[in-house]
Amino acid sequence: MANTVAINTLVKYGxxxxxxxxxxxxxxxxxxxxxxxxEVYTALSDEIPTLSKTTVYNTLKLFAENGAATMLTIxxxxxxxxxxxxxxxxxxxxxxxxxxxxxxxAAAEHPNILGxxxxxxxxxxxxxxxxxxxxxxx
Amino acid sequence: MANTVAINTLVKYGxxxxxxxxxxxxxxxxxxxxxxxxEVYTALSDEIPTLSKTTVYNTLKLFAENGAATMLTIxxxxxxxxxxxxxxxxxxxxxxxxxxxxxxxAAAEHPNILGxxxxxxxxxxxxxxxxxxxxxxx
DNA sequence: ATGGGTGCAAAGGATTTGCAACATT
DNA sequence: AATGTTGCAAATCCTTTGCACCCAT
Numbered sequence: 075m076a077n078t079v080a081i082n083t084l085v086k087y088g089x090x091x092x093x094x095x096x097x098x099x100x101x102x103x104x105x106x107x108x109x110x111x112x113e114v115y116t117a118l119s120d121e122i123p124t125l126s127k128t129t130v131y132n133t134l135k136l137f138a139e140n141g142a143a144t145m146l147t148i149x150x151x152x153x154x155x156x157x158x159x160x161x162x163x164x165x166x167x168x169x170x171x172x173x174x175x176x177x178x179x180a181a182a183e184h185p186n187i188l189g190x191x192x193x194x195x196x197x198x199x200x201x202x203x204x205x206x207x208x209x210x211x212x
Numbered sequence: 213m214a215n216t217v218a219i220n221t222l223v224k225y226g227x228x229x230x231x232x233x234x235x236x237x238x239x240x241x242x243x244x245x246x247x248x249x250x251e252v253y254t255a256l257s258d259e260i261p262t263l264s265k266t267t268v269y270n271t272l273k274l275f276a277e278n279g280a281a282t283m284l285t286i287x288x289x290x291x292x293x294x295x296x297x298x299x300x301x302x303x304x305x306x307x308x309x310x311x312x313x314x315x316x317x318a319a320a321e322h323p324n325i326l327g328x329x330x331x332x333x334x335x336x337x338x339x340x341x342x343x344x345x346x347x348x349x350x
Numbered sequence: 351a352t353g354g355g356t357g358c359a360a361a362g363g364a365t366t367t368g369c370a371a372c373a374t375t
Numbered sequence: 376a377a378t379g380t381t382g383c384a385a386a387t388c389c390t391t392t393g394c395a396c397c398c399a400t
C-alpha cells in the first residue's frame with residue numbers, strides 16, 4: 075500500500091491511524107517544505123473533501139506532542155511543521171518565505187552545558203536572511 | 213537625565229527620539245525579561261496614559277528593523293522583544309513561560325559554512341524545556 | 351453503547367490597516 | 376505648511392473552543 079510508511083510512522087509514535095491522520099502524515103513525509111496548517115489543509119482538501127481545518131490543527135498538534143513531527147516557530151506569523159524529526163537547523167528566506175534545512179553546528183551538544191540550569195527538551199536553531207535564488211533576482 | 217542611555221541608543225540606531233520611543237527603549241533596557249507588546253504597553257500605560265498599543269507595535273517593529281532590538285519568535289503564541297542585541301541564545305520554560313538568556317555555543321560562527329548557500333542575517337538559537345525553579349516545584 | 355475522532359460555527363487573541371488628529375520643525 | 380508620529384477603531388489573520396455528530400470497537 076502506498077501509505078505504509080505514514081501508517082508505520084503513526085504507529086511508531088503511538089498514534090492511532092485514521093484516514094485523516096494517515097493523509098496528513100503522508101503529506102508531511104512527502105513534502106519537506108515545512109508546511110503551515112493552511113497549506114496542509116488546502117493540499118488535502120481535494121483528496122478528502124470533508125476535511126476540516128480544525129482536524130488539521132488537532133492532528134499536527136498531536137504529531138508534535140508525540141514526537142512524530144516538529145513545530146517550527148521560525149516564522150513570526152504562523153507555525154510550520156516538519157515531518158523530519160532528526161536534529162537539524164532551519165534557514166528562512168525573508169523574501170520568498172521558504173524554509174530550508176541546514177546542518178546543525180558541531181556544538182549542538184551545547185545544551186549539556188545548560189543542563190545544570192535548565193532541563194532542555196527541545197533545540198531550535200533558526201537562521202534568517204536571503205536565499206541564493208532571491209539574492210540573484212535583485 | 214535618567215533616560216540618557218535610552219536616547220543615545222535610539223540615536224545610535226538612527227531612530228528619531230520621541231517621548232514614546234524613549235520610554236519604550238528605556239523599558240527594554242531596564243527589563244531584560246523579553247517582554248511582549250502587551251507587557252510593554254501595560255507597564256507604560258501609567259507613565260504615558262495616552263499611549264496606544266498600535267504605537268508600541270510600531271515602535272518595537274521599528275526597533276527590530278533598525279537593529280536596536282531583537283524580535284524573538286520562541287513563543288508560538290506571541291512575539292517577544294529583547295533590548296540586548298549582543299549575540300546570545302534563549303531558553304523558554306514551557307511551564308512558567310519565562311525566557312532566559314544563555315550563552316551561544318562556541319561554534320556560533322557556524323553560519324559561515326552556510327554562507328555559500330544563504331545570506332545569513334540573523335541567528336536565533338532557542339531551547340525549550342523546564343527551568344530549575346519549575347522543576348523543583350513538582 | 352462507548353470512547354475516540356471529526357468538523358462546523360463561533361469565539362478568542364495577536365497583529366495590521368486606514369485614517370484622522372497632533373506635534374515639531 | 377510639511378513631514379513624521381501617534382492613536383483610535385475596525386479589520387484581518389491565525390488558532391482555539393464548544394459541541395454535536397459519527398465511526399469503530
